[in-house]
Amino acid sequence: MVNPGPPTPGQVSFLLGFVPVLVAWIYSELLEYRKYSSHSKVHSDNNLVELGSDAVKEEDRAVLLEGGVLKSASAKFHSSSAKSSLLRFVSMDESFLLENRMTLRSMAEFVAILVYFYVCDRTNILSETTKSYNRDLFLFLYFLLIIVSGMTSFKKHQDKSAFSGKSILYLNRHQTEEWRGKDFSVARFTQMMWRLNFFVAFCCIVLNNDYMLYYICPMHTLFTLMVYGALGIFNKYNETPAVMAVKIFSCFLVVIIVWEIPGVFDFLWSPLAFLLGYTDPAKPELPRLHEWHFRSGLDRYIWIIGMLYAYYHPNVERWMEKLEEAEPKKRHTIKTGIVASSVFVGYMWYEYIYKLDKVTYNKFHPYTSWIPITVYICLRNFTHQLRGCSLTLFAWLGKITLESYISQFHIWLRSSVPNGQPKLLLSLVPNYPMLNFMLTTAVYVLVSHRLFELTNSLKSVFIPTKDNRRLFQNFLAGVAIAVSLYFLAFVLLQIPNNA
Numbered sequence: 001m002v003n004p005g006p007p008t009p010g011q012v013s014f015l016l017g018f019v020p021v022l023v024a025w026i027y028s029e030l031l032e033y034r035k036y037s038s039h040s041k042v043h044s045d046n047n048l049v050e051l052g053s054d055a056v057k058e059e060d061r062a063v064l065l066e067g068g069v070l071k072s073a074s075a076k077f078h079s080s081s082a083k084s085s086l087l088r089f090v091s092m093d094e095s096f097l098l099e100n101r102m103t104l105r106s107m108a109e110f111v112a113i114l115v116y117f118y119v120c121d122r123t124n125i126l127s128e129t130t131k132s133y134n135r136d137l138f139l140f141l142y143f144l145l146i147i148v149s150g151m152t153s154f155k156k157h158q159d160k161s162a163f164s165g166k167s168i169l170y171l172n173r174h175q176t177e178e179w180r181g182k183d184f185s186v187a188r189f190t191q192m193m194w195r196l197n198f199f200v201a202f203c204c205i206v207l208n209n210d211y212m213l214y215y216i217c218p219m220h221t222l223f224t225l226m227v228y229g230a231l232g233i234f235n236k237y238n239e240t241p242a243v244m245a246v247k248i249f250s251c252f253l254v255v256i257i258v259w260e261i262p263g264v265f266d267f268l269w270s271p272l273a274f275l276l277g278y279t280d281p282a283k284p285e286l287p288r289l290h291e292w293h294f295r296s297g298l299d300r301y302i303w304i305i306g307m308l309y310a311y312y313h314p315n316v317e318r319w320m321e322k323l324e325e326a327e328p329k330k331r332h333t334i335k336t337g338i339v340a341s342s343v344f345v346g347y348m349w350y351e352y353i354y355k356l357d358k359v360t361y362n363k364f365h366p367y368t369s370w371i372p373i374t375v376y377i378c379l380r381n382f383t384h385q386l387r388g389c390s391l392t393l394f395a396w397l398g399k400i401t402l403e404s405y406i407s408q409f410h411i412w413l414r415s416s417v418p419n420g421q422p423k424l425l426l427s428l429v430p431n432y433p434m435l436n437f438m439l440t441t442a443v444y445v446l447v448s449h450r451l452f453e454l455t456n457s458l459k460s461v462f463i464p465t466k467d468n469r470r471l472f473q474n475f476l477a478g479v480a481i482a483v484s485l486y487f488l489a490f491v492l493l494q495i496p497n498n499a
Helices: 009-043 058-065 071-079 082-090 094-099 101-122 135-153 173-179 186-207 216-232 241-260 264-276 290-298 302-325 328-354 358-368 370-380 392-399 401-412 433-462 468-498
Strands: 127-130 154-156 389-391 424-427
Touching: 009 082, 009 094, 009 101, 009 186, 009 468, 082 094, 082 468, 094 101, 101 186, 101 401, 101 433, 135 154, 135 389, 135 392, 186 216, 186 401, 186 433, 186 468, 216 241, 216 290, 216 302, 216 401, 241 264, 241 302, 264 290, 290 358, 302 328, 302 370, 328 358, 328 370, 389 392, 392 401, 401 424, 401 433, 424 433
Parallel strands: none
Antiparallel strands: 127 424, 154 389
């Protein structure tokens, strides 16, 4: 039974912000249509009338015909101040709307997707069904995906190592995107935070959910902040092994103090309970910080292991380069030893850790999660042929993991209540479970990919890469708009109570 709850100030403020964006976008499209029609009329007049200085260039017209945006639009947007841009938007300045038509379209599309989320998960317009698990069907679909991916998207890469210039390809970009399935600039950091939190922030507002429902986002944000903090302090000494050893040791020490010593975690995070707290409607008796303690605790050490692996990546790559150039007998012996050791360690982990019951396994996970990851890395990279190929389909899916993780809660599965765990399935085709699975999955993947593109396109508009002053102005403007809309929404919601 759907229970969306009463409207919140956040939801009303979202609606108040959506309306002018929608109006501006529609008006910009109308202006573009008029502009294109007038140009077409002039050109069809047997060249009797020449276009003036405001005529569209050939290359720009080609982009417009394809539904694109003029190359100069982004530059024009960034060249004006946040204040002037906002004033021109409010006044519906025609030149401004034309220059930023594609940005307005992206914003309107993003909002439309969020409305679709709400319709799927908070209304009775679409139906729902219960979950059912069939191991045989699951394995069939899983291996079918691998086979199809191997047959249609297997690709060999010729990338060169950034350290040696040779085709070593150890843990290359294609691999990391496939299996996840020293820049300290303010702009780069802001871009990462945007990527991690822009989409999820609007999901929390529109669907009235706590941030911790989508626990991957706060976890990645925390560990990104900790990595930046560790490497950002005295970063000019990061090339010194002794300094890095102290930093790595300090990271372990911080984690031990916060997560291993009773009482420290609650003391440290209680002031942020408004942001990181979560109450499951099915388990209201649990403390607000229980979910944050559990989720962050599971992966409290693995981010440090990732730092270690990244730091020693050049050394391992150089060692692998020497290994590939060694005599065949020595090379084969060493590789055989690595593979045998990896398989043995992986088997022992599977037999004595992975097969434990869930509660017991969770206790061991923080200390053993690095084992299967390391085993995979060793097996995935032990030959040049394995390192040099990837499944493009899996790499493509790996790029949209954040969006697909969040989207599954609302347009693939369904919770029906604020902060509810998704225990139901969305049903677009009732009484046809396999057909419904196919359709909902297709829509789910398509929407996730589109959200990935929209998040990145809007990021390039609102987060300049080389203008920190402009970035700060955009931040202040965003805060001012959000506070104003929230205050107005709060006032509007009080009117029925006072009537």
